[in-house]
Amino acid sequence: MKTKVNKLTETGSDIDYVSAAVSASVKSFRQQQKLSLDELSRRAGVSKGMLVEIEKGSANPSIAILCKVAAALGISVADIVNVTADPLAHLVAEEDIPVLWQGDKGGTARLLAGTQGPDMIELWRWKMFPGEQFASPGHPQRTYELLHVEQGELTLKVDEQQLQVPRGSSAVAKTAAPHSYANLGELPLIFTMAVAEIHS
Missing domain, CATH: 1.10.260.40 (lambda repressor-like DNA-binding domains)
Structure with missing residues (x-):
């Protein structure tokens, strides 16, 4: 489609x-x-x-x-949301990139591109303003997220473990467990995230 x-x-x-x-x-x-x-x-x-x-x-x-x-x-x-890649290559124009979350202060999560499921990889770009957060109840088993902070500091919580991820740093998380992202700092937070869900 x-x-x-x-x-x-x-x-x-x-x-x-x-x-x-x-x-x-x-x-x-x-x-x-x-x-x-x-x-x-x-x-x-x-x-x-x-x-x-x-x-x-x-x-x-x-x-x-x-x-x-x-x-x-x-x-x-x-x-x-129709941002999957066709073989061998597929362009997703800027105006076709959907915003799938919007925070109460104007933050956004945009699904930049992704492969077709069920074994899939998605690329996201998040922007969160101070005080904004997003929580997920968890994804299917064998779901991994790779995050890189471009600006600000990300507070990443996975189950009971919490990490502070400063600008220029990265994190890897197994996100079958409940998890959340938050901007507890005073500056806008921008991070990119790759999600891999492996069923086979």
Whole structure:
């Protein structure tokens, strides 16, 4: 699918509208696999009501929900938002890079590019303003994240372990466990992140 995707935002309790392309992608992948909404709900651990709203284009799912739905369908989040690479090379234009999280102070998480699932690699760029944070309940087993801080300092927490990652430094995390990213400093935080999910 090569439908252009509008940018998404996640704004806490506010519900924004997910793009028609994302809703069409979820519905298309589900129908290709001949899955009912009930079965996808069971596999993903996401309510049937939420799936109905996603497919109608009237809900804006969080990154965590998109990850669960993608894993249940055996695809990547990049497949859902149409930033996967075709063989041998594929350009994702700047205006087609979706914003999948927006902090309450204007921070963003952009999915720059990704490979097709289920064994997938994604490249993200995060910007967080002081006081912003993002938490994830965890990804499937054998999910790894590689992070590099370009500006500011990242507070990375994985389960009970917490790391301070200053500018110019990198970190590696196994993120099947609950984890979070936060900017507890006084300057804007910018970091890039590669996510690898390995099933085979």
